[in-house]
Amino acid sequence: EIKNIVYPLYQxxxxxxxxFRPSWFLTLVRPGKEQPPDTVQFRIPMDMTKYDVKxxxxxxxxxxxxxxxxxxxxxxxxxxxxxxxxxxKPDYKVAYVQLAQSQTFTFPDIFPEKDRTxxxxxxxxxxxxxxxxEKQRQKSxxxxxxxxxxxxx
Amino acid sequence: MxxxxxxxxxxxxxxxxxxxxxxxxxxxxxxxxxxxxVASLTAKSKSAxxxxxxxxxxxxxxxxxxxxxxxxxRIQRMKFVVYPxxxxxxxxxxYQHFTKTAYIPGLPEKFNPTTEGSQLATxxxxxxEIDDAAFSEIRDLVTRVILHEHWHKMRKRQPFLYKHQxxxxxxxxxxxxxxxxxxxxxxxxxLRLSSLDFSPQVNFYWRRGKRIIPKGHRRGRxxxxxxxxxxxxxxxxxxPQQLPQFAPLEASYTAEVxxxxxxxxxxxxxRRQYDNNIFTGAKLPDPACYGxxxxxxxxxxxxxxxxxxxxxxxxxxxFLRANAAASLFAWTGAQAMYQGFWDYQDxxxxxxxxxxxxxxxxxxxxxxxxxxxxxxxxxxxNNPRKNLxxxxxxxxxxxxxxxxxxxxxxxxxxxxxxxxxxxxPHS
Numbered sequence: 001e002i003k004n005i006v007y008p009l010y011q012x013x014x015x016x017x018x019x020f021r022p023s024w025f026l027t028l029v030r031p032g033k034e035q036p037p038d039t040v041q042f043r044i045p046m047d048m049t050k051y052d053v054k055x056x057x058x059x060x061x062x063x064x065x066x067x068x069x070x071x072x073x074x075x076x077x078x079x080x081x082x083x084x085x086x087x088x089k090p091d092y093k094v095a096y097v098q099l100a101q102s103q104t105f106t107f108p109d110i111f112p113e114k115d116r117t118x119x120x121x122x123x124x125x126x127x128x129x130x131x132x133x134e135k136q137r138q139k140s141x142x143x144x145x146x147x148x149x150x151x152x153x
Numbered sequence: 154m155x156x157x158x159x160x161x162x163x164x165x166x167x168x169x170x171x172x173x174x175x176x177x178x179x180x181x182x183x184x185x186x187x188x189x190x191v192a193s194l195t196a197k198s199k200s201a202x203x204x205x206x207x208x209x210x211x212x213x214x215x216x217x218x219x220x221x222x223x224x225x226x227r228i229q230r231m232k233f234v235v236y237p238x239x240x241x242x243x244x245x246x247x248y249q250h251f252t253k254t255a256y257i258p259g260l261p262e263k264f265n266p267t268t269e270g271s272q273l274a275t276x277x278x279x280x281x282e283i284d285d286a287a288f289s290e291i292r293d294l295v296t297r298v299i300l301h302e303h304w305h306k307m308r309k310r311q312p313f314l315y316k317h318q319x320x321x322x323x324x325x326x327x328x329x330x331x332x333x334x335x336x337x338x339x340x341x342x343x344l345r346l347s348s349l350d351f352s353p354q355v356n357f358y359w360r361r362g363k364r365i366i367p368k369g370h371r372r373g374r375x376x377x378x379x380x381x382x383x384x385x386x387x388x389x390x391x392x393p394q395q396l397p398q399f400a401p402l403e404a405s406y407t408a409e410v411x412x413x414x415x416x417x418x419x420x421x422x423x424r425r426q427y428d429n430n431i432f433t434g435a436k437l438p439d440p441a442c443y444g445x446x447x448x449x450x451x452x453x454x455x456x457x458x459x460x461x462x463x464x465x466x467x468x469x470x471x472f473l474r475a476n477a478a479a480s481l482f483a484w485t486g487a488q489a490m491y492q493g494f495w496d497y498q499d500x501x502x503x504x505x506x507x508x509x510x511x512x513x514x515x516x517x518x519x520x521x522x523x524x525x526x527x528x529x530x531x532x533x534x535n536n537p538r539k540n541l542x543x544x545x546x547x548x549x550x551x552x553x554x555x556x557x558x559x560x561x562x563x564x565x566x567x568x569x570x571x572x573x574x575x576x577x578p579h580s
Contacts, residue, residue: 034415038242066242066465069421098242100464 024048024056026095030107035096037104038066042095046072053095066100210497218493219437225495226358226429232379233422237479238455241420242468244475246411251361251380252482253528254521254540255408256474261399261520261543264572283340283571291571294336296559298329303554315453322513323387323450327351330388330448333574343577348391348441355384355447356430357483360496361528364416377529378417381429382483386508387450389434389484390574391441396505397578398522399543405524406537433487442491444484444506446573449476451512457547470546473510473517478542481506481521485540489526499527499536507573515547516566518573545569 007017027043035041044053050068057063075089099105118125140149192200194208213224235251249256259265283291302325312320331349338344360377418424433442453459457469485504494500504523509516525538548569552561 034419036413036415036419039419067240101467 022056024052026053026056028107029094036098037106038099038102040097040099040105042097044070044093044095046091046093048093048095050095053097057097064100064103066098068095068097070095213495214498218491221493221495222431222437222490225490226431229426229429230379231424231426232358232381232429233417234425235380235382235422235479237382237384237449237476237483238452238472239475240454241422243471244420245471245478247413247417247420247422248475248478249411249542250413251417252478252540253361253410253525253533254478254482254542255405255410256478257408257541257543258545259543260518260545260569263399263576264518264520264569283337283575287340288568288571291333291336292562292564292567294332295329295567296562298325298332299551299554299559300557302328304557318450318453318456318512322511325513326387326448326450326511333570334390337571337574341575341577343392343394343445344390344574346393346441347445348435348439349388350391350434351388352385353389353434354432355382355386355389355434355480355484355487356432357382357486357490358429358431359486359526359528361530361533363530379429382479383430384480384483386447386480389447390445391434391439392443392445393440394578395443395502396445396507396576398503398505399520400522400541402503402524402538405522405539405541408539408541410539431487431490433484433491437491442488443504444488445576447480447484447506447508449480449508449510451510456512457515473547474519474542474544476510477508477517477519477521477544481508481519481542482523482540485521485523486526489523494526496527496529496532499525499532499538507576509570509573511550514549514551516550516570517545517547518569519544 010017024045024047029041029043031039031041042053048056048070050070053068053070054065057065070093072091072093075091077086077088079087079089081087118128144152192198192204194201194204209224213221216224235248241247245256248254302321334344334347334349358379358381360379362378363375364378366372366374366376433444435441451457451473455469455472457466460466460469485506488506489500489504500523506521508519508521510519511517520543522541524540525536527533527536527538548563548566549561550563550566551559554560
C-alpha cells in the first residue's frame with residue numbers, strides 16, 4: 001500500500017503516527033552464530049527501526065517482544081564479473097528480537113533427512129542393487145591387503 | 154677384556170697401586186647428579202608455553218601483594234566490561250555464570266528472627282538484637298530523615314527528567330546511612346573503627362572460560378575470556394576485621410550455578426581494552442580492608458515505574474539480583490586479592506559482604522560469600538566450591554509522606570536494616 005512515503009518530523013502535540021497495511025515484510029532466518037533460546041533473528045527492510053519491529057510483531061502477530069537490537073550487514077562489493085566490474089551483494093538489516101514473558105524459540109529443521117528405503121520390486125531398487133554389485137566387482141581382493149595387481153602372478 | 158688392553162711399550166717397574174680400586178665400587182653406587190630435565194623456556198613449542206606459564210605462576214605466587222596485583226593486571230587485552238546495573242534481559246543468570254555464584258532466595262539463618270532459639274546453640278549466634286527503646290529511637294530517626302528530605306526541604310523546582318533519583322533519593326540515602334551508622338556505633342563497637350565512603354570506586358578483573366580465536370594472526374589458538382567490573386556504589390562501609398561466614402565452605406559444594414555455553418557478547422556484553430584495575434575502595438595499606446555493607450541506588454533508567462511503563466516489570470528483580478551479584482563479587486574478590494589470594498592460590502577462608510539496593514521506597518537486602526577465586530579453566534576443573542548469594546525480594550519501607558507524617562513505615566524492613574548494620578564478628 002505505502003511506497004516511498006516520507007513522514008514529517010514528529011513534534012510535541014502531533015497525533016500518534018499510525019500505519020495501516022504496512023508494506024514491510026520480515027524474514028525469519030536461522031542464526032549463523034549460536035543465540036540464546038529467547039532470541040529470534042529477522043532480516044528486515046532497511047527503513048525499519050527497532051521500535052517499528054517491536055510494534056509490528058506485537059500488533060500484527062501478537063508476539064510479546066522484550067527488546068530489539070538491529071544492525072546493518074554490509075554486502076560485499078569485492079567479487080568481480082567476467083567484465084572485471086565489481087558486483088555488489090545487497091546490504092540488509094538484521095534484527096535480534098528477545099522475547100518477553102520467558103518464551104523461547106528454536107529455528108525449526110526445514111530440510112529433515114528422508115529415509116532412503118526404496119519400494120520392493122521397483123526400478124530404483126534394482127538399479128541400486130546393480131550399482132552396488134558393480135562397485136563390489138571393481139574393488140580388489142581384500143585378502144591382498146592393499147597391494148596392487150602389478151605385484152603377483 | 155684383559156687380553157685386549159693395549160699395554161704400553163715400556164712396562165713400568167711396578168704397576169700403580171690399586172688403592173684407588175678399593176673405592177671404585179662405592180663411587181659407582183652414588184647416582185650422578187644431573188640437572189632436572191624440564192621443557193625449554195624459549196622454544197617455539199606448546200611445552201615451552203606451558204613452562205613459561207608455570208614460571209609466571211611461581212613468580213606471582215612468591216611475590217608480595219602489591220607486586221602480585223601489578224603482575225596480574227599488567228598485560229592489557231580486549232576484555233568484557235561487566236556493568237552491575239545493566240539494561241540486558243535476564244542478566245542475573247549470565248552474571249551468576251560469569252562469577253560462579255549460586256543464588257539462594259531469602260537471607261541466611263542469622264537474620265531470620267523465627268529460628269533464633271535453635272540458632273543460639275549452634276556455632277552461628279544470631280545478630281545481637283537491640284531492645285525496643287533503642288529500636289523506637291532508630292524509627293524516629295528514620296522518620297526524621299524521610300520527612301527532612303521529602304517534606305521539609307524546600308525545592309525551588311522539581312528535578313528535571315530522569316534526575317529524580319540522583320537529586321532526591323541520593324542525598325536521602327546519604328543522610329540515612331550516615332545517621333544510622335553513627336547511631337548504631339554505640340551498640341556495635343566495630344562501626345566506630347569503620348570507614349564510610351561515599352561514591353567509592355570498586356574495580357575487579359578476572360578470567361573465566363576459554364574461547365578459540367576465530368580470525369587474525371592468532372587464529373585457532375585458545376584464549377581465556379577476561380572480564381572487568383567498574384562499579385560505583387552509592388556508599389560503603391569498610392571495617393578492619395572480617396565478618397564471620399554465613400555458611401561453611403563445604404555447604405557450597407551442592408549449590409547450583411547456571412551454566413551458559415554461549416559467548417558473552419550475545420547477552421549483549423561489549424569488549425574494550427583499557428587498564429586492568431583491582432580496587433576495594435581504598436588503597437592497599439589502608440587498615441579497613443575488609444568490607445561490611447554496600448549501599449546501591451537504582452538509577453532513574455531502571456526505576457520500576459519506568460520499567461512498568463515499558464511492560465518490563467518482570468525484569469526488576471533480575472536487575473537487582475544481577476547488580477548485587479556483580480557488585481559484591483567485585484568487592485569481595487578485591488578484598489581477597491588485597492590479602493594475597495588469586496586464581497592459583499585460592500582463598501583459605503570465605504570473604505563475606507552485604508549490600509542493600511534501594512530506589513528510595515523499596516529496599517532489597519543481599520548477602521554474599523566468596524568461597525573461591527579460582528575461576529579460570531585450569532583451576533576450575535576440579536573446584537567444587539561455589540560462591541553464594543542470599544537475597545530478598547524488594548520490600549517497601551514506607552508508603553508515602555502525607556501532611557508532615559510518614560505513612561506506613563514497615564518495622565520488619567527497618568529491623569532487617571538494623572540487623573545488617575549490627576552484624577559483627579563474634580569475639
